[in-house]
Amino acid sequence: MTYAFSLYRLGRSAEALATIQELPADQLRHPHAAVYAALLLADASQIDAAKDYVAAADDEIYPEEKVVLDEAKAKIARVSASSVASSFHQFLSNRVQCPQLRHVESLNSDPF
Numbered sequence: 001m002t003y004a005f006s007l008y009r010l011g012r013s014a015e016a017l018a019t020i021q022e023l024p025a026d027q028l029r030h031p032h033a034a035v036y037a038a039l040l041l042a043d044a045s046q047i048d049a050a051k052d053y054v055a056a057a058d059d060e061i062y063p064e065e066k067v068v069l070d071e072a073k074a075k076i077a078r079v080s081a082s083s084v085a086s087s088f089h090q091f092l093s094n095r096v097q098c099p100q101l102r103h104v105e106s107l108n109s110d111p112f
Contacts, residue, residue: 013040017043020036038069039068042075053072
């Protein structure tokens with residue numbers, strides 16, 4: 001896990017992710033390892049998996065690991081918010097492309 005985290009900090013995220021994917025799942029579930037797995041997965045936009053590892057990290061992690069866990073949680077929040085915004089933008093784009101909806105919306109719009 002230390003090697004994967006070092007790769008990540010050097011900007012070699014793809015290699016870091018590949019490294020942790022080779023590790024046994026039970027090793028990654030260890031609270032101290034789960035912190036780093038959560039960060040690497042969040043960085044790779046694998047949000048559901050990252051959330052699982054956040055949950056596996058417990059209160060008995062070291063203070064420096066708490067910083068890493070907070071970084072992972074922030075990445076998860078950013079990617080989740082970005083995904084919601086993207087979905088909403090797609091929804092709005094689809095509405096504009098649908099003439100039937102534009103007609104219905106014009107009937108419901110407030111003229112004032």
